[in-house]
Amino acid sequence: xxxxxxxxxxxxxxxxxxxxxxGARWVWxxxxxxxxxxxxLACTWVLSIVGLLLAVGLARFPGSIPAGLVALARDxxxxxxxxxxxxxxxxxxxxxxxxxxxxxxARVRRRHRDVLALVARRxxxxxxxxxxxxxxxxxxxxxGTVVVSSGAVxxxxxxxxxxxxxxxxxxxxxxxxxxxxxxxxxxxxxxxRITAAVALLVEMRADDNARREHGAAPLxxxxxxxxxxxxxxxxxxxxxxxxxxxxxxAGTVPLTAFARWSALVGGLVLVTTPISFVLW
Amino acid sequence: xxxxxxxxxxxMDVLWxxxxxxxxREVVDALADRGLAYTTVMTVLTRLAGKGFVxxxxxxxxxxxxxxxxxxxxxxxxxxxxxxxxxxRRAALAHFARAVSEPEAEALTRALAEERE
Numbered sequence: 025x026x027x028x029x030x031x032x033x034x035x036x037x038x039x040x041x042x043x044x045x046x047g048a049r050w051v052w053x054x055x056x057x058x059x060x061x062x063x064x065l066a067c068t069w070v071l072s073i074v075g076l077l078l079a080v081g082l083a084r085f086p087g088s089i090p091a092g093l094v095a096l097a098r099d100x101x102x103x104x105x106x107x108x109x110x111x112x113x114x115x116x117x118x119x120x121x122x123x124x125x126x127x128x129x130a131r132v133r134r135r136h137r138d139v140l141a142l143v144a145r146r147x148x149x150x151x152x153x154x155x156x157x158x159x160x161x162x163x164x165x166x167x168g169t170v171v172v173s174s175g176a177v178x179x180x181x182x183x184x185x186x187x188x189x190x191x192x193x194x195x196x197x198x199x200x201x202x203x204x205x206x207x208x209x210x211x212x213x214x215x216x217r218i219t220a221a222v223a224l225l226v227e228m229r230a231d232d233n234a235r236r237e238h239g240a241a242p243l244x245x246x247x248x249x250x251x252x253x254x255x256x257x258x259x260x261x262x263x264x265x266x267x268x269x270x271x272x273x274a275g276t277v278p279l280t281a282f283a284r285w286s287a288l289v290g291g292l293v294l295v296t297t298p299i300s301f302v303l304w
Numbered sequence: 305x306x307x308x309x310x311x312x313x314x315x316m317d318v319l320w321x322x323x324x325x326x327x328x329r330e331v332v333d334a335l336a337d338r339g340l341a342y343t344t345v346m347t348v349l350t351r352l353a354g355k356g357f358v359x360x361x362x363x364x365x366x367x368x369x370x371x372x373x374x375x376x377x378x379x380x381x382x383x384x385x386x387x388x389x390x391x392x393r394r395a396a397l398a399h400f401a402r403a404v405s406e407p408e409a410e411a412l413t414r415a416l417a418e419e420r421e
Binding site: 132136137138140141142143156157158160162164171175 | 312381
């Protein structure tokens, strides 16, 4: 039963850490560390909950979980079958939901690319991106393709545009879509606050890339323009995220290497707890 | 040398500009400066029909082709995809600054599409 107890404690620990991490400002100082912490926390949570169910179901069978599964298969009338089946089904469902979401995303992207091929154009003034004629000021990234609207090109100076393009290329290069995928795929389970926190870290990480290439000033003024852009129709709300990113660009001290590594080692300790119990 | 993608785009431009259903022969003529074979243009139009970008209707023994939607509607759809924050669409496209909420984006893009009709 000690394995189940350890996993239960890990699960509670995950729950206790998620809230403060979602509200933490210190991770903004090193967004990549923050993203890794969220990934480790999510892994720990999934492995712990599945592991806990397996451990409860196999409590009467000595030895490791794989050995216990074999023993349970020989004695299928045992009550332990119920939590084990629930645990395996839950694990399968979580993986299935992510795969399913990935297929849906791929379908949206394929259609989007097909349409882009017909209506987007290359522009010598917009290197490494395609332009779509729309007054809406927008820039976005499909993995491998950066798209800007003609409205955005008009609204931005050349330096600002290059900074925005660098930001989008960073999303594509570092595959931030894959970072976000599990969180959006499991959106019924993951609190919105957490998904929003991860999405913001991803934006900050892309901001850091753009800042490294073009400096903070053009990126900050581009963000301000996007925030203040007069909407072509209807009323638009302004998200607080932009203000936070601006505040950050105005000056942040990255976390020290010691702080980053401490956080990562802490996360690693957390994630190895369920792994060690499930496998050994 | 033109790729198939470029030809599809050129054919769509012709259909959008003409604004009425066209025979394959008429599309070949409109693209005369490219010197395309009749069968090439027919392949391109068939591919576009397969992707749902053009509709075809019988005219005697031939087919007439017309765009399924205007260029502006397609652009509006792209913008809607890009502004969307719900579920899979949000995961499919990452954008620079999220200054527009989901219902607002929907309303906005719909308004944009209607404005141009």
